[in-house]
Amino acid sequence: MNMKHDYNILIYGYGNPGRQDDGLGDALIGRLENWPDLNGYEQVTVDVNYQLQVEDAILLQDKDLVIFVDASMAEEVEDIAIEPVEVDHRASFTMHAISPGYLLAMCRKMYGNHPPAYILHIRGYEWGINEPITDAARENLDKAWNLLKEIIREPEKLDANHAYMTAKKVTG
Amino acid sequence: MAQKVTISPVTRVEGHGKVTIKLDDEGHVTQSRFHIVEFRGFERFVQGRPYWEAPVLVQRLCGICPVSHHLGAAKAVDMIVGAGAGDGLTPTGEKMRRLMHYGQILQSHALHFFHLTSPDLLLGIDADPAVRNVIGVARSPDYKDLAVQGVMMRKFGQEIIEATAGKKIHGTGAIPGGINKSLSLEERDRFLKGKDPLNADTMIDWAEAAVALFRDYHQKHREMIDGYSQFPSNHLSLVGRDGALDLYHGKLRAVDADGKKILNDVNYQDYLSHIAEEVRSWTYMKFPFLTNLGNEKGWYRVGPLARLNTCDFIPTPRAQKAFEEFKAYTGGKPDNMCMHTHWARLIEALFAAESIKELLEDPDLQGEDRVVKGTRQNEGIGLIEAPRGTLFHHYRVNEFDQIQMANLIVSTTNNNQAMNEAVGQVARREMDGQKTITEPMMNAVEVAIRAYDPCLSCATHALGKMPLEITLLNHNEEVVDRKSRHTNGVQQN
Numbered sequence: 001m002n003m004k005h006d007y008n009i010l011i012y013g014y015g016n017p018g019r020q021d022d023g024l025g026d027a028l029i030g031r032l033e034n035w036p037d038l039n040g041y042e043q044v045t046v047d048v049n050y051q052l053q054v055e056d057a058i059l060l061q062d063k064d065l066v067i068f069v070d071a072s073m074a075e076e077v078e079d080i081a082i083e084p085v086e087v088d089h090r091a092s093f094t095m096h097a098i099s100p101g102y103l104l105a106m107c108r109k110m111y112g113n114h115p116p117a118y119i120l121h122i123r124g125y126e127w128g129i130n131e132p133i134t135d136a137a138r139e140n141l142d143k144a145w146n147l148l149k150e151i152i153r154e155p156e157k158l159d160a161n162h163a164y165m166t167a168k169k170v171t172g
Numbered sequence: 173m174a175q176k177v178t179i180s181p182v183t184r185v186e187g188h189g190k191v192t193i194k195l196d197d198e199g200h201v202t203q204s205r206f207h208i209v210e211f212r213g214f215e216r217f218v219q220g221r222p223y224w225e226a227p228v229l230v231q232r233l234c235g236i237c238p239v240s241h242h243l244g245a246a247k248a249v250d251m252i253v254g255a256g257a258g259d260g261l262t263p264t265g266e267k268m269r270r271l272m273h274y275g276q277i278l279q280s281h282a283l284h285f286f287h288l289t290s291p292d293l294l295l296g297i298d299a300d301p302a303v304r305n306v307i308g309v310a311r312s313p314d315y316k317d318l319a320v321q322g323v324m325m326r327k328f329g330q331e332i333i334e335a336t337a338g339k340k341i342h343g344t345g346a347i348p349g350g351i352n353k354s355l356s357l358e359e360r361d362r363f364l365k366g367k368d369p370l371n372a373d374t375m376i377d378w379a380e381a382a383v384a385l386f387r388d389y390h391q392k393h394r395e396m397i398d399g400y401s402q403f404p405s406n407h408l409s410l411v412g413r414d415g416a417l418d419l420y421h422g423k424l425r426a427v428d429a430d431g432k433k434i435l436n437d438v439n440y441q442d443y444l445s446h447i448a449e450e451v452r453s454w455t456y457m458k459f460p461f462l463t464n465l466g467n468e469k470g471w472y473r474v475g476p477l478a479r480l481n482t483c484d485f486i487p488t489p490r491a492q493k494a495f496e497e498f499k500a501y502t503g504g505k506p507d508n509m510c511m512h513t514h515w516a517r518l519i520e521a522l523f524a525a526e527s528i529k530e531l532l533e534d535p536d537l538q539g540e541d542r543v544v545k546g547t548r549q550n551e552g553i554g555l556i557e558a559p560r561g562t563l564f565h566h567y568r569v570n571e572f573d574q575i576q577m578a579n580l581i582v583s584t585t586n587n588n589q590a591m592n593e594a595v596g597q598v599a600r601r602e603m604d605g606q607k608t609i610t611e612p613m614m615n616a617v618e619v620a621i622r623a624y625d626p627c628l629s630c631a632t633h634a635l636g637k638m639p640l641e642i643t644l645l646n647h648n649e650e651v652v653d654r655k656s657r658h659t660n661g662v663q664q665n
Contacts, residue, residue, distance in 0.1 A: 018229075018231075050238070053326065053330070054283060054287055054322065054323050055323050055324075055326045055327035055330060057323060058323065089303075089305050089307045089308065105307055106323060109307050109310060109319050110319070110320055110323065
């Protein structure tokens with residue numbers, strides 16, 4: 001299949017699949033895994049981990065666009081939401097959980113620049129050990145899946161007008 | 173008016189950790205308590221599961237040191253399949269596991285020092301939090317490479333883990349009785365001769381330079397480093413059969429604050445005869461202690477400082493040289509200075525880097541004899557020195573191979589009393605007579621906690637959460653002041 005655009009995109013999901021809805025990032029990457037290749041978007045790569053790690057800054061350096069995918073417990077996230085990631089130099093209380101903004105800062109420190117990056121929040125509700133993703137969160141996962149396909153097909157739309165995407169309510 | 177200061181690192185899954193500091197009517201600190209994450213429910217969760225799943229399942233405990241749990245459980249399960257208690261594996265099996273473990277130690281210690289500790293030390297505990305980070309450190313010409321070195325050492329360690337465990341998440345490398353893959357020659361050569369900086373020699377050089385950096389800083393700031401938090405305690409860790417620093421297998425040794433052996437190289441299979449856990453009403457996390465001394469005098473520290481206090485020597489040359497200097501500073505006696513944990517951590521990182529190179533040069537890693545099995549047992553106990561300290565895994569299984577009982581004592585639990593002591597010291601110094609909580613006060617408490625590198629936010633993460641919250645309450649439990657720290661380090665009022 002022919003490549004449909006030449007955007008070098010990284011989709012990076014994170015969260016613990018052993019902790020119920022915390023596994024939403026992992027689940028979305030699982031759905032996505034072969035989809036880009038099968039649909040002619042060979043420039044799209046995916047990665048997944050429990051948490052973001054400082055060395056992930058290396059993955060960012062040659063990308064045109066990065067989409068982080070994470071479960072969210074924030075009430076302001078009704079189902080899904082996407083927002084740009086801003087550079088953030090500040091380390092957290094421990095380094096056990098670092099922010100996407102810190103990764104951008106590290107990437108800039110190491111390579112002089114960083115790609116535009118966004119975070120796709122998927123609302124989760126329950127965080128029990130080794131329980132399945134809740135039905136409500138799975139509905140949000142479906143919405144995120146549809147949005148992600150849309151972004152991969154037309155990344156310039158996100159790049160040019162993220163505010164539109166942020167405000168957009170994505171339904172099945 | 174009596175007041176209570178509460179510091180709450182909140183995580184959405186692992187439970188709540190917080191510091192509560194009580195002030196009397198005159199504002200003097202009268203009590204401090206450190207409540208921290210514990211793994212409620214996990215031991216029950218593994219009950220009924222086949223024992224061979226344990227090394228994979230337990231990685232769900234922790235997103236930061238899953239390798240430690242993977243190997244701790246694997247060592248316990250080795251016993252169940254009759255492969256012995258940690259030293260019955262084939263050379264390939266044991267050395268591949270050691271390589272995995274030292275990859276984990278290197279990356280964990282490097283991350284902690286370069287990205288977490290160096291800003292506190294090199295910029296100052298009371299520096300503006302907006303610049304108190306490794307990128308702020310890198311603005312100094314003397315330290316401009318630290319951030320990149322931290323990232324690359326971490327990457328090197330992670331790649332070692334991936335090559336030995338199979339994958340980054342839910343690795344499957346360690347299996348009952350051994351290991352499921354050997355190291356290919358291509359993988360070996362990549363780690364030994366890889367393009368700079370991702371090769372073993374560069375890792376050793378950088379780790380040694382980090383030890384020197386700490387030593388130089390210490391010489392200039394001796395009073396602060398030595399006096400920040402120090403108190404006498406017992407120290408506990410594994411040591412090799414010959415008394416060497418050994419983070420994978422050995423005997424259990426404890427020394428008191430003066431260096432007297434109070435647990436003399438006992439078999440950790442008997443840990444229940446030597447260690448008990450006290451329950452206190454104000455926290456779910458237990459307080460382990462040595463039974464021969466009782467709960468008042470028997471509490472101990474674990475982790476890098478404890479390990480260098482218990483071992484007799486380090487079996488790699490450059491780390492041994494650094495160890496000799498470390499020991500000389502206290503005249504050969506145990507070092508009870510909390511901030512010296514960072515010094516010890518860097519010496520261990522050097523030891524890990526040297527050990528990785530030694531292992532990579534060993535042809536046993538390419539061996540094909542990877543698994544041993546013997547007579548099936550119903551019980552297994554595994555012990556390993558995780559980056560943060562001694563980690564116990566204990567399982568009992570039934571005739572259907574299902575886990576009936578699991579008992580885990582994690583490093584952070586082992587350090588419970590020590591962290592309480594450290595927080596109490598700093599709180600008395602920083603918060604006595606205070607009515608409001610300033611950012612430097614908050615960070616001063618954090619620095620004491622961070623020295624132990626506790627696992628506060630393992631296994632999950634949450635944008636929008638407040639991992640650290642300080643609440644000032646009066647004697648009626650009314651909020652007088654509250655400060656929170658976001659996951660990205662931002663303090664909010």
